[in-house]
Amino acid sequence: MSESAYRVETTSRLAQWRIENLASCTYRKSDPFKIGKWNWHLSIEKNRGLYIKLYPEISNLTRDNPPIASFIIRVVCSVGDRKALTHPEITDKQLKNNDDFVWALEVPLTGKFIIDVEFLDLKTASPESGEPCSIWAEGFTEKRSNATALASLGRMLSESIHTDIIINASDGSIGAHRAVLATRSPVFCSMFSHSLKEKELSTINISDMSIEACQAFLNYIYGNIQHDEFLTHRLALLRAADKYDLSDLKEACHESLLEDIDTKNVLERLQNASLYQLPKLKTGCLRYLVKFGKIFDIRDDFNTFLQCADRELIAEVFHEVLNAWKGF
Template structure:
């Protein structure tokens, strides 16, 4: 669960809001947080401000926690947040993901590490995945647990069940190994970043929503003039409305469309009709503000 959205709105009153990143997790299981929040100002004569401690506050929407500060401010503002506890409504009552009363985090990590060992050390595999330039051993039960597509392959009298092999011809051996590392829970962040486009394709093909959401969130974080049109096509192909909105905001609301006019014209010649309509609708909405 990621809690990284801290926004500040300053007019005559300073509004500080704390809310989670919008994702499937935060929508289905919004965090329940206990925390302290305070503010320091660089002006020497300005006192530090502190909000009364917040306990068991559900944070789902931007309006769930708002701290209005009417005191005049000057200089640099530093906002400090100290989380005391964080709970999720995975069961009733909600339980803390930090306290050891449920299950020590170290024990969970040991179990996850052991699962990863099954892949990395080739422990008793019972299925072979063949790709475009190699093969990787794996385990039916783990694949079936993580993907309904794999589950269907092994549950019905298909060739994958009979031959104990799966042919994945549209992935390289390196991408296939990284895909399995994600499934087994031992993928590294830098490796994920490198192969996220291949992982998105696999997540969509094999119906793994959490991987698709992880790719979706990652692809929104580094949109620029060099990749915005490619990301738009990806968003359209894999039905990622959040990614599409982020791309549209990048070159419409932030004025980037004027910096990439030639690329934009080339893009319009090949983009599908629905995507072009969305772009011009975004442009029209932006112009309403002038």
């Protein structure tokens, strides 16, 4: 049997195992695959019924910090009309060994099929409080400094301490500080260094952002943004980062948008990846659509996409599809 029979393809939160034929065996275990901090396995067993298991590989990490997983698992017939069997969503289930999650299927499976696991969240118990904490929030939290200087900078914005410029969003205004904006953005620096209207009138018009998104943008600049606020306004922050040349914010949005691609957002993210030249996001979206077969799950949305998307982007999508077909 080929090595590919045991390989699981992954994105940051999706794992997909293609089963070519189970007729000749009663048990198969996948190669380890990495999602989050852990290596995982899928296994399938025929014993009167059919049983699918998902579990982390045994290790010191698993023993000391077992994952608390939320996920959706499906079995998809990979031929014909791609009928799918979907297990009810699993929420915050601790997985330590290969008996913690077992899915017994009553429907026999023959021929080619796909086991598809979409991880919605992975948590571990916090050493301080014991409360579960998402590992996908940790990286963001760790990057936020709690130094006194940064906290004071945030207060300057939130309490409007000695603000000297007004930013007009589409539906409101916020006071800010020229020096902070100029330090963070070369575009703002240029505005205040030359005899432009922003310098003379002490105002900046950002009419393409709502007041909430503009507040999130300033909170990022001042080092005071919250994780939920960042997630809510990622696309608006991406546009602002590109417009005002904040490369660190643009990269933060780029990395974050890669983490939770799904059928509801993949086409929008693909278009933004093309518009703002985000190569990893574009590759991730194309891989999700083509290699993982999600293009079949959003046919109506994809047809609408074909009618309005950039011609070059459509050509790239079809190029990926053709290359995928050549591999079969």
